[in-house]
């Protein structure tokens with residue numbers, strides 16, 4: 001494993017508090033739960049990365065089955081328009097701070113599906129992506145290297161991409177509306193969350209959030225099917 005240089009961006013006056021901050025950042029970077037959303041063929045590289053050959057758990061990263069307890073959302077290949085809706089729903093269910101990694105060239109630019117009408121081309125148009133691991137498909141060593149880069153960012157207090165979703169929500173929402181239609185909405189109230197985290201910014205609001213407010217309605221439970 002690589003040596004990492006830890007620094008804090010906000011120095012406090014009490015030196016002991018700084019030491020404590022650095023320790024906490026290090027602990028956070030070495031205790032990450034990862035939700036792997038296996039959208040494409042790149043997912044086949046995850047079993048060797050997770051199991052005894054490469055064993056990502058020795059780095060402090062282990063799989064998690066629900067978004068609510070996950071820190072990392074790992075997207076493992078091309079994302080169809082239908083799947084992207086579920087990816088966004090999943091991302092919004094995760095608690096902050098949260099991180100997104102796109103594996104495979106398909107998440108960077110659509111890869112070999114770049115001309116497909118059914119594939120979203122650039123994942124970072126719809127979600128704030130912390131890191132891409134390019135390749136078709138990247139080997140487990142590359143996956144491990146990418147995860148270590150993310151750990152270094154967190155330990156250096158440098159992993160703040162999740163804030164961008166709140167601060168530039170209108171941009172992300174606009175791209176989502178362009179793909180899914182202007183009545184697109186999710187169960188999560190991102191604007192209220194932005195206020196909660198103190199991350200409201202000029203880019204939080206705009207013509208797309210106005211459109212959302214116009215179309216927003218309480219989501220109804222699906223009707224129960226009966227045999228009658």
Ligand code: SF4
Nearest residue numbers: 040041077104106136
């Ligand atoms: S980059 Fe290659 S391996 Fe990865 S999802 Fe696309 S086609 Fe599959």
